Amino acid sequence: MTDADIIVVGAGPAGSCAAIAAARSGKRVVLIERGPFPGSKNMYGGVIYPRILDELIPHWFETAPIQRWVVRRSTMVLSDTGALNIDYRSNAWGQAPYNGATAYRPDFDNWLAQQAVAAGADLICSTTVTGLLRDDQGRVCGVSTDRPDGDLTASVVIACDGVNSFLAKQAGLYPTADADNYTLGVKETLSLSKHIIDERFGVRDNQGVDIEILGGTSGVNGGGFIYTNLDTIAVGVVLKLSKLSAQKKRPEDIIAELKRHPAIAPLVEGGQVVEYSAHLIPEAGLEMMPKMVADGLLIAGDAAALCLAAGIWLEGVNFAMASGMYAGQSASAAINANNVSANSLKSYTDRLNKTFVLQDHKKLRKIPHLVLSDRIQHKYPAFVTGVVERMFRVDNPTPKPGVRRIVSQERKKAGIKLSELVRDALTGLKGFG
Amino acid sequence: MTIWPDISFQDRIDTSEFRIHERAHITVNDDSCRGCTTRECVVACPANLFVPTSDGGILFNYENCYECGTCYLVCNKEGAITWTYPEGGFGIVFHRT
Amino acid sequence: MTIAVCIKWVNYSGPVESDTPDERFAGFSFADQAALEWALRIAENSSDEVLVLTAGPVGAEAVLRDALSRGAHRAVRIDIDLTSDSSVIARNLVGAMSQPRMVWCGDYSNDRGSGSVPSFIAADLNIDQALGLVALELPENANASFAAVRRLDGGRREQLLISGSAVLSVEGSTVRLRRASLKNTMSASKQEIQVITATGGRMDTPALRPYRPRPRVTLAPIGLTALERVKHITDTSSSKGHGETVHAEPSAAATLILESLRKWGYLP
Ligand SMILES: Cc1cc2nc3c(=O)[nH]c(=O)nc-3n(C[C@H](O)[C@H](O)[C@H](O)COP(=O)(O)OP(=O)(O)OC[C@H]3O[C@@H](n4cnc5c(N)ncnc54)[C@H](O)[C@@H]3O)c2cc1C
Ligand code: SF4
Ligand code: SF4
Numbered sequence: 001m002t003d004a005d006i007i008v009v010g011a012g013p014a015g016s017c018a019a020i021a022a023a024r025s026g027k028r029v030v031l032i033e034r035g036p037f038p039g040s041k042n043m044y045g046g047v048i049y050p051r052i053l054d055e056l057i058p059h060w061f062e063t064a065p066i067q068r069w070v071v072r073r074s075t076m077v078l079s080d081t082g083a084l085n086i087d088y089r090s091n092a093w094g095q096a097p098y099n100g101a102t103a104y105r106p107d108f109d110n111w112l113a114q115q116a117v118a119a120g121a122d123l124i125c126s127t128t129v130t131g132l133l134r135d136d137q138g139r140v141c142g143v144s145t146d147r148p149d150g151d152l153t154a155s156v157v158i159a160c161d162g163v164n165s166f167l168a169k170q171a172g173l174y175p176t177a178d179a180d181n182y183t184l185g186v187k188e189t190l191s192l193s194k195h196i197i198d199e200r201f202g203v204r205d206n207q208g209v210d211i212e213i214l215g216g217t218s219g220v221n222g223g224g225f226i227y228t229n230l231d232t233i234a235v236g237v238v239l240k241l242s243k244l245s246a247q248k249k250r251p252e253d254i255i256a257e258l259k260r261h262p263a264i265a266p267l268v269e270g271g272q273v274v275e276y277s278a279h280l281i282p283e284a285g286l287e288m289m290p291k292m293v294a295d296g297l298l299i300a301g302d303a304a305a306l307c308l309a310a311g312i313w314l315e316g317v318n319f320a321m322a323s324g325m326y327a328g329q330s331a332s333a334a335i336n337a338n339n340v341s342a343n344s345l346k347s348y349t350d351r352l353n354k355t356f357v358l359q360d361h362k363k364l365r366k367i368p369h370l371v372l373s374d375r376i377q378h379k380y381p382a383f384v385t386g387v388v389e390r391m392f393r394v395d396n397p398t399p400k401p402g403v404r405r406i407v408s409q410e411r412k413k414a415g416i417k418l419s420e421l422v423r424d425a426l427t428g429l430k431g432f433g
Numbered sequence: 434m435t436i437w438p439d440i441s442f443q444d445r446i447d448t449s450e451f452r453i454h455e456r457a458h459i460t461v462n463d464d465s466c467r468g469c470t471t472r473e474c475v476v477a478c479p480a481n482l483f484v485p486t487s488d489g490g491i492l493f494n495y496e497n498c499y500e501c502g503t504c505y506l507v508c509n510k511e512g513a514i515t516w517t518y519p520e521g522g523f524g525i526v527f528h529r530t
Numbered sequence: 531m532t533i534a535v536c537i538k539w540v541n542y543s544g545p546v547e548s549d550t551p552d553e554r555f556a557g558f559s560f561a562d563q564a565a566l567e568w569a570l571r572i573a574e575n576s577s578d579e580v581l582v583l584t585a586g587p588v589g590a591e592a593v594l595r596d597a598l599s600r601g602a603h604r605a606v607r608i609d610i611d612l613t614s615d616s617s618v619i620a621r622n623l624v625g626a627m628s629q630p631r632m633v634w635c636g637d638y639s640n641d642r643g644s645g646s647v648p649s650f651i652a653a654d655l656n657i658d659q660a661l662g663l664v665a666l667e668l669p670e671n672a673n674a675s676f677a678a679v680r681r682l683d684g685g686r687r688e689q690l691l692i693s694g695s696a697v698l699s700v701e702g703s704t705v706r707l708r709r710a711s712l713k714n715t716m717s718a719s720k721q722e723i724q725v726i727t728a729t730g731g732r733m734d735t736p737a738l739r740p741y742r743p744r745p746r747v748t749l750a751p752i753g754l755t756a757l758e759r760v761k762h763i764t765d766t767s768s769s770k771g772h773g774e775t776v777h778a779e780p781s782a783a784a785t786l787i788l789e790s791l792r793k794w795g796y797l798p
Contacts, residue, residue, distance in 0.1 A: 037554045041500065041527065044530070179507050452542065
């Protein structure tokens with residue numbers, strides 16, 4: 001007999017949801033995490049969209065350790081001195097059934113893993129999985145760990161080991177790791193009093209704000225973000241790895257420059273850095289996704305590059321939770337059917353294809369590369385803010401110029417060809433529309 | 434607008450908790466680095482752990498590593514970086530991220 | 531017999547916002563870890579049982595489970611407020627030990643505790659103590675006496691030979707705690723931990739006051755002018771008189787020294 005029915009590697013959102021789903025269907029589940037507690041190794045921007053939890057943990061919002069409910073979502077386009085801000089507010093998002101919430105991952109992931117324990121899974125922390133065990137026919141049948149006597153066997157292994165997923169790589173499911181497909185996220189957690197945060201961001205009680213920023217990353221392709229927690233704010237940048245080294249700009253200097261931008265400085269002023277952190281993002285979406293199924297093995301969450309990083313979207317936790325849950329369910333079903341071959345486990349990818357997990361990715365397939373392209377990154381912020389600046393500028397006694405003329409002049413000034421503008425608009429429309 | 438002084442790099446790193454293990458989980462092969470002109474790691478490592486030495490090599494310290502994976506991805510010299518996770522329970526521990 | 535190990539649940543680092551550590555950022559110090567490792571090593575060569583104890587709230591059971599997973603046989607938690615007096619903690623720990631052959635402790639805790647629990651334990655058990663050990667050499671035979679080196683103030687060292695029952699406290703650098711096997715880690719989470727409710731008050735200790743020498747009478751400086759008076763105070767060329775060389779047997783010399791100190795006002 002195997003030591004467990006299902007081994008889940010990594011107690012991030014994907015792993016914990018896989019463990020909850022599998023344990024609920026009566027399987028013996030072991031959830032292995034390399035950090036001293038779940039969430040200790042995990043960092044992100046700051047907003048979780050937990051609606052997918054309705055299925056696994058009804059009333060999750062009553063116990064989940066969240067900081068603030070996001071009721072304002074802004075997208076900022078920054079040029080050197082200007083900023084265009086599109087701001088949406090919905091106070092309805094601050095009430096059940098809610099939309100997004102800011103939370104600290106060492107809190108949230110730990111809470112979610114405890115739900116898996118409550119469902120009957122065994123959680124083992126401070127244990128790094130070092131490899132996959134295979135039977136004589138090459139099928140995955142367990143894992144090895146860095147503990148003495150550290151092998152553990154199971155019918156199915158679900159690898160939820162995050163962006164670097166050495167397990168998916170070891171299983172040969174990733175072709176090659178290409179730096180072009182990843183971005184580096186660095187962020188500062190700044191302490192500010194709750195009162196100041198409420199005033200600066202125009203919120204009260206446990207209402208929060210989510211700001212995504214395009215431009216402002218010192219010429220390195222990427223983007224920025226600001227999120228409000230109860231008494232801290234998170235300020236960070238996401239940087240394309242290949243460009244970072246080419247531009248010879250250090251990550252912390254890019255954050256510092258963003259913080260000095262005239263549109264950002266008043267928001268972050270006086271905030272003391274209480275924590276600095278860094279983590280990778282699998283940025284390229286569908287373009288980089290590995291095979292997610294092998295005999296006795298499933299891959300979910302960031303390990304399968306199921307992270308949506310398309311400019312104004314930075315979502316991964318919800319995709320991780322959903323894919324983890326489906327993986328847990330498919331693994332249980334395969335064990336019940338007494339067949340854990342890749343073919344039998346394929347119900348997992350079928351589920352992903354039918355739900356938002358892959359539908360969103362397919363829809364936005366071209367967006368990540370579009371948003372990170374040199375043109376969007378280096379020319380559009382100046383173009384867009386230039387247009388708006390001229391529209392709102394009052395040059396009396398000169399009469400107001402026509403919008404069409406402004407657009408055409410600013411486009412030329414920014415060095416964008418008309419054909420390029422049309423092409424990008426079409427890609428964008430197709431992608432977002 | 435006030436421009437407050439940015440904190441020193443050491444102070445920045447000191448805001449993170451590292452439970453340091455005696456084994457180095459990442460090692461850098463100084464010989465490979467001697468021939469490297471691009472030095473991607475030096476710019477990209479968020480913890481600034483790759484330090485060029487005056488004699489053309491690279492000095493690497495593993496203690497304050499965020500375990501992000503940036504270095505092995507940006508380094509395009511086969512075999513220059515040997516990258517593993519630290520022993521379970523050790524390494525970076527985030528608090529409010 | 532029992533080898534007892536006392537470990538304390540403390541914050542590893544980061545802000546200490548309350549007296550109760552946050553389980554995620556807490557554990558037991560390297561010194562306590564070393565104490566556990568020595569106890570496990572001795573027990574390996576004997577039929578002794580390793581009993582781990584901690585005093586604290588329910589969250590502290592995390593460190594006991596950790597110790598169990600590394601090979602301790604039994605675990606006891608004294609249910610008590612972490613801010614309790616050291617002597618109360620020590621007395622309760624002793625109450626849960628029942629005639630231990632040895633008691634191992636770390637010589638300091640991460641939270642800058644007073645470090646007095648080991649001495650209180652020795653006093654309550656009425657056995658010897660060897661505190662602040664920086665090196666040890668375990669014998670082949672677990673019951674034989676063994677050599678150890680103790681840290682003294684001012685960087686000095688003291689060689690000890692330890693035999694019989696004793697309370698030992700060690701520094702974290704003496705040895706690194708072993709890693710728990712996977713199977714033990716899994717079973718430790720289900721092992722039983724005995725919980726004992728703390729009782730009793732503080733131990734009687736002699737009233738201690740910080741040492742304060744009696745004030746010494748200094749005569750006002752003599753001299754007509756201010757300059758002369760200042761010279762009188764600050765002048766170093768002439769001796770002010772405590773220097774005296776005598777030849778005497780050690781015991782007589784000691785008496786002389788005490789007498790002089792008393793005369794000069796340094797002793798009551
Ligand atoms: C800067 C940044 C900003 C982001 N912003 C957002 C955002 O605002 N909203 C959002 O929804 N998403 C965001 N994301 C994406 C999101 O963080 C990820 O998509 C999500 O965490 C993926 O979850 P996961 O469970 O797949 O992986 P992870 O959260 O990475 O969890 C993997 C777990 O596996 C463990 N592990 C890894 N290897 C091993 C091993 N060998 N043995 C044992 N354990 C192992 C790790 O310790 C970790 O706990 C952001 C990411 C970054 C980097
Ligand atoms: S680690 Fe790689 S990128 Fe860095 S200096 Fe060495 S060879 Fe070059
Ligand atoms: S893993 Fe990240 S933090 Fe660690 S050395 Fe590499 S780049 Fe630096």
